[in-house]
Amino acid sequence: MTHEEFLEKFQDVLQTEEPLGMDTVLEDLVEWDSLARMATVAFLDSDFGVGATFEDFVEMRTVADVARKAGVAS
Amino acid sequence: MTSSDGERLFLVTGASSGIGRGIALRLSATGARVIALGRDADRLGEVVRECGCPERMHPEIRDLAGEIEQLPGYVRSLKEKYGKLHGMVSCAGVSEIRPLQVLKYGDCKRIFDINYFAPLMLAKGLLDRRHNVGRGTSLVFIASIEAHLADKGMASYAGSKAALVASVRSISREVAASGIRVNAISPGDILTPMTAKVEGMRNDRSHFYPLGFGTVDDVAALALFLLSDDARWITGQNYILDGGHP
Numbered sequence: 295m296t297h298e299e300f301l302e303k304f305q306d307v308l309q310t311e312e313p314l315g316m317d318t319v320l321e322d323l324v325e326w327d328s329l330a331r332m333a334t335v336a337f338l339d340s341d342f343g344v345g346a347t348f349e350d351f352v353e354m355r356t357v358a359d360v361a362r363k364a365g366v367a368s
Numbered sequence: 369m370t371s372s373d374g375e376r377l378f379l380v381t382g383a384s385s386g387i388g389r390g391i392a393l394r395l396s397a398t399g400a401r402v403i404a405l406g407r408d409a410d411r412l413g414e415v416v417r418e419c420g421c422p423e424r425m426h427p428e429i430r431d432l433a434g435e436i437e438q439l440p441g442y443v444r445s446l447k448e449k450y451g452k453l454h455g456m457v458s459c460a461g462v463s464e465i466r467p468l469q470v471l472k473y474g475d476c477k478r479i480f481d482i483n484y485f486a487p488l489m490l491a492k493g494l495l496d497r498r499h500n501v502g503r504g505t506s507l508v509f510i511a512s513i514e515a516h517l518a519d520k521g522m523a524s525y526a527g528s529k530a531a532l533v534a535s536v537r538s539i540s541r542e543v544a545a546s547g548i549r550v551n552a553i554s555p556g557d558i559l560t561p562m563t564a565k566v567e568g569m570r571n572d573r574s575h576f577y578p579l580g581f582g583t584v585d586d587v588a589a590l591a592l593f594l595l596s597d598d599a600r601w602i603t604g605q606n607y608i609l610d611g612g613h614p
Binding site for chain 2: 306309310311325327329
């Protein structure tokens with residue numbers, strides 16, 4: 295999956311009107327609430343086979359962090 | 369409904385006949401715009417003519433049993449065509465009596481596709497915050513009294529409607545913080561042009577209903593209330609509408 299494809303999919307997960315960038319800070323998004331966190335955990339599991347918990351969001355602060363967790367970015 | 373219904377836009381599935389048709393017509397009569405979704409172009413055309421306000425009734429022809437995975441994207445296309453939605457009434461469904469002796473996996477799958485998975489995927493599309501108006505958005509799913517009675521021969525149908533009722537509760541919790549409401553109605557036997565032709569329904573089941581069989585208007589009245597702001601504190605509920613069925 296390319297970065298662009300990841301960003302497009304993750305934008306759908308977060309249901310945000312604003313296009314995401316890798317440097318987007320999750321906490322800066324008004325859509326970043328508990329349901330968005332739950333959806334992100336499910337997204338990592340269903341699309342990438344990666345397990346994550348809410349505690350992981352202490353480390354995952356940006357979209358790039360989520361992409362790295364998914365194995366899309368290095 | 370409110371005086372600003374002329375600005376409201378609702379999606380009604382199964383709008384070419386029965387309960388869906390009745391709800392689409394009553395909604396448009398309040399001044400709301402309605403995306404009337406159904407499979408039959410001719411009958412949808414009749415709905416548009418009958419409403420007397422073609423500028424408020426937008427027919428959309430689609431078989432919900434096909435390409436279910438594409439339904440969220442389809443809702444996005446409706447939003448781009450007509451604007452952000454204020455709600456949906458999911459009426460499309462299929463009912464079949466299938467005792468276990470003749471029950472086939474293919475039948476079960478088809479019933480669940482139409483009665484459960486299609487409404488769920490439509491809800492996914494409509495509840496995408498980019499596609500609805502946010503606070504005040506209301507979804508109503510037409511389930512069935514069979515979700516609770518589960519008569520003989522209804523294992524698959526009853527299961528599909530019970531699944532829908534359970535999902536309504538879960539979804540309502542996901543979106544409540546956004547001021548969006550999601551409810552279900554479980555009607556008993558409703559007289560429609562189709563069921564009125566079934567003499568067996570009149571003869572065999574009338575004693576179940578002290579208030580008589582239900583009508584499309586009975587269901588539509590409750591659906592319109594649940595869509596309205598008068599129901600602003602109601603979500604995650606399933607209303608059994610059964611004319612006193614014991």
